[in-house]
Amino acid sequence: MSNAADTPVLRALGLRKEYGKGEGLVRAVDGVDLDVVNGETVAITGPSGCGKSTLLHLLGGLDRPSGGEVRLNGRRIDDISEKALARMRRTDVSYVFQSFHLMEELTAVENVELSALLAGRSPRAARRRAEELLDQLGLAGRSRFLPSALSGGQRQRVAVARALSNEPLVVLADEPTGNLDSAATLDVLQLFKDLHDAGQTLIIVTHDARIAATADRKFSMRDGALAGLED
Amino acid sequence: MGSILLVLRLALRDLRRRRTEAALLLLAILAATTTLTLGLVLRDAASDPYESTRAATKGPDVVANVGRVTDLADLEKLATASGVTEHSGPYSVIAGKLEVSDRTSDVQVEGRDATIAAVDQPEVTQGSWVSDGGVVLEAAFADSLDVGVGDSVTLGGRSFKVVGVAVTAAMPPYPGASCIVSAGCINGAIPDDRDLPAGLLHNPGLVWLTQADVRSLASDRSSLSYVMNLKLANPDKAQAFVDRTGGDHGGAMPMQSWESILADATDLARDSQILLLIGAWLLGLLAVASLSVLVGGRMADQTRRVGLLKAVGGTPGLVAAVLLAEYLLVAVVAAAAGLTIGALTAPLLTESSAGLVGSAGTASLTWSTIGLVTAVALGVAVVATAVPAVRAARSSTVSALADAARPPRRTGWLITLSARLPVPLLLALRVAARRPRRVALGVVSIAITVSGNYVLMVLNAFLGDQPGTGAYTETQVAVLRHVLLVWTVILLSLAAVNAIVITWATVLDNRHASALARALGATPREVTVALATAQVLPALLGAVMGVFPGGFLLFAAINTITGGDSDKATLPVPWQLIGLVLATVLVVAALTSVPAHLGGRRPVTETL
Numbered sequence A: 001m002s003n004a005a006d007t008p009v010l011r012a013l014g015l016r017k018e019y020g021k022g023e024g025l026v027r028a029v030d031g032v033d034l035d036v037v038n039g040e041t042v043a044i045t046g047p048s049g050c051g052k053s054t055l056l057h058l059l060g061g062l063d064r065p066s067g068g069e070v071r072l073n074g075r076r077i078d079d080i081s082e083k084a085l086a087r088m089r090r091t092d093v094s095y096v097f098q099s100f101h102l103m104e105e106l107t108a109v110e111n112v113e114l115s116a117l118l119a120g121r122s123p124r125a126a127r128r129r130a131e132e133l134l135d136q137l138g139l140a141g142r143s144r145f146l147p148s149a150l151s152g153g154q155r156q157r158v159a160v161a162r163a164l165s166n167e168p169l170v171v172l173a174d175e176p177t178g179n180l181d182s183a184a185t186l187d188v189l190q191l192f193k194d195l196h197d198a199g200q201t202l203i204i205v206t207h208d209a210r211i212a213a214t215a216d217r218k219f220s221m222r223d224g225a226l227a228g229l230e231d
Numbered sequence B: 001m002g003s004i005l006l007v008l009r010l011a012l013r014d015l016r017r018r019r020t021e022a023a024l025l026l027l028a029i030l031a032a033t034t035t036l037t038l039g040l041v042l043r044d045a046a047s048d049p050y051e052s053t054r055a056a057t058k059g060p061d062v063v064a065n066v067g068r069v070t071d072l073a074d075l076e077k078l079a080t081a082s083g084v085t086e087h088s089g090p091y092s093v094i095a096g097k098l099e100v101s102d103r104t105s106d107v108q109v110e111g112r113d114a115t116i117a118a119v120d121q122p123e124v125t126q127g128s129w130v131s132d133g134g135v136v137l138e139a140a141f142a143d144s145l146d147v148g149v150g151d152s153v154t155l156g157g158r159s160f161k162v163v164g165v166a167v168t169a170a171m172p173p174y175p176g177a178s179c180i181v182s183a184g185c186i187n188g189a190i191p192d193d194r195d196l197p198a199g200l201l202h203n204p205g206l207v208w209l210t211q212a213d214v215r216s217l218a219s220d221r222s223s224l225s226y227v228m229n230l231k232l233a234n235p236d237k238a239q240a241f242v243d244r245t246g247g248d249h250g251g252a253m254p255m256q257s258w259e260s261i262l263a264d265a266t267d268l269a270r271d272s273q274i275l276l277l278i279g280a281w282l283l284g285l286l287a288v289a290s291l292s293v294l295v296g297g298r299m300a301d302q303t304r305r306v307g308l309l310k311a312v313g314g315t316p317g318l319v320a321a322v323l324l325a326e327y328l329l330v331a332v333v334a335a336a337a338g339l340t341i342g343a344l345t346a347p348l349l350t351e352s353s354a355g356l357v358g359s360a361g362t363a364s365l366t367w368s369t370i371g372l373v374t375a376v377a378l379g380v381a382v383v384a385t386a387v388p389a390v391r392a393a394r395s396s397t398v399s400a401l402a403d404a405a406r407p408p409r410r411t412g413w414l415i416t417l418s419a420r421l422p423v424p425l426l427l428a429l430r431v432a433a434r435r436p437r438r439v440a441l442g443v444v445s446i447a448i449t450v451s452g453n454y455v456l457m458v459l460n461a462f463l464g465d466q467p468g469t470g471a472y473t474e475t476q477v478a479v480l481r482h483v484l485l486v487w488t489v490i491l492l493s494l495a496a497v498n499a500i501v502i503t504w505a506t507v508l509d510n511r512h513a514s515a516l517a518r519a520l521g522a523t524p525r526e527v528t529v530a531l532a533t534a535q536v537l538p539a540l541l542g543a544v545m546g547v548f549p550g551g552f553l554l555f556a557a558i559n560t561i562t563g564g565d566s567d568k569a570t571l572p573v574p575w576q577l578i579g580l581v582l583a584t585v586l587v588v589a590a591l592t593s594v595p596a597h598l599g600g601r602r603p604v605t606e607t608l
């Protein structure tokens, strides 16, 4: 899928993250190189504790690496200010979490529009975009519901809608089906297929072989290191 | 035995794990126990101080005096007048000047026997009773001159050693003394443009010498006046006795009933006592506000912990025991510290009023105070334990575990409204909207503080005018100012504790929401400003409400209770009120900035 002409949207070079020191030193991410090109879906699998979440946090600028670099659209993001990182998160990368992380007191549409509001969109434009996305994701009738009134699969769809509201370059999903039953998992699986078909760049950390199967490239992670997998 | 150790270990570990929270909880219970201790000690010390002095000093029912030796016979006749059961005197009295270091004050010097008198035997609070060459000073007078046993003073050109300090019920304490010398006295401030008639005593203090020393001070017998103390068969008829007996003598003989001394003596004391009482109430309300924020927040958190302990095999009993042990530890420390601080601070307040009322009793801890304060602290502990323990015992382990602390409230219109605002305000309003009860407590807490301050401003301005009007003397104004100052300091400290407690609770409570907002692209600064603004907006509301209606109502209430005359008070002008509101908001902003800053900078990935 990738060819030499494609400049990577996201690139990691010798990326490292360590926790603790001395005896208790943990190399959560240990020398990861990764290029992700536009429109590509990358899947990362691996046992619990091997460093998948940490890697995603580094790639999206939620956490700072101990060494190595991360480039987004060619620009280094591992050494920029917190404020610049925050700006970048508004428009360039967004996250989908295993436990959804929706605000309990906000309705579905209010959760989705929040990213747009934080990015400085007008309330009306933010609302319109949020309704549109919920519509596309089959939640039109649920936009005024609180998260507590939605099923797990529906909540995750709301979270995906929120991730898409600022049209990010890359969506980073950390075990998006980890908290879902199998019916809801199929639902979200279809959603990611559709996103892929629409050309969205995606990095998905998952245990689910079916999600991994939809990816353009698959990696396995072990003890902080990344290894390519052949189909 | 083993299970007690386990319970203690689990409790201590949890307290250590959440040190800041434990410290704030300690602080809040401490504030409550200190306030309560202060209130109780002051109540004990200030209840009927004149009555207790009167009982302790065999206080007279009537004090009579004459200014001339020729009238001495008339005075002596009173000893056998109908209705009189006991008497002491006549004692000689002389007007004079007392000098100590660089200060000079007018005094009335009363000559007494070294032996115990049947009526009006002043209670020595320091040192001993009069002896030749030794002078005893009235307590409030000694206090105002800052003179104590062992010091030397000069009286009528002769040096005397201060051998004692005493209180009496025969005369209001300094500077309200009644006049028992023929020269005449004037109390209160004197306008600069008025000269006193020669010989008139100004704010005289009262001192006691031996009869012999008084006679030796007198140039001749005509400079002496005489005073006699009488006990009546029926003390309730003292005023009638004065009217009747004074009348017999053509009104020539000045007499005072104990009721009129009481009225003079407790005038100022009553004012300062009311101040203290109202202060204690305000402080109590503040303490309740901070306690309910902290304990309420913790209770929700603990429900989950109980579920966790149950999940790993703890019996509901063990779980409740751990919780109880945790709170008991904090409560016992807080009660002990609160009793100590309260008992140590109370004299700061009563010293002044003890001098005022000449109270023989000083502020001290009684067993009932200790019991009550400890009971309240333990009560907080038990309630704080019982609610989550019962809740968790009733609910299944799973649902207790899943209970996401207290679910935040949804306030739809605020969420819609906030969408139109800049990001920090948007987040701030939503932070506030999530916990309306806490916001309300914050508003109330600030409103109480500001209305307290408003009243303090009015009183301060009022006292500032006093030396001119003569209702209070400078010393009295100083005493009242001192009371106001202590009051203000305690009020402000407690309010500051509240602001920090509430902000910290908000920061903890919003950990997840803050991290999420940052993951979605809010900057640390925006989150910090939001957390601080969520405190400052209620503070602004509270400050405005504290001025109006809070301050106005509180002042009106004080006026009603004291029967004071609000026309005499100068109300703060608008710019002072605006200043008060702005200062409050600034202080709250400063106090909340540190916790808010910490909350805004917390690494996102640690929370999500």
Ligand SMILES: Nc1ncnc2c1ncn2[C@@H]1O[C@H](COP(=O)(O)OP(=O)(O)O)[C@@H](O)[C@H]1O
Pocket: A019, A020, A026, A027, A028, A047, A048, A049, A050, A051, A052, A053, A054, A055, B606
């Ligand atoms: N904040 C942290 N402090 C210390 N160690 C951490 C921290 N976060 C993660 N780790 C450690 O880093 C390793 C990788 O964690 P994580 O990225 O969450 O793994 P995964 O998502 O693959 O399960 C684990 O050993 C974990 O214990």
Ligand SMILES: [Mg+2]
Pocket: A052, A053, A054, A174
């Ligand atoms: Mg993980």
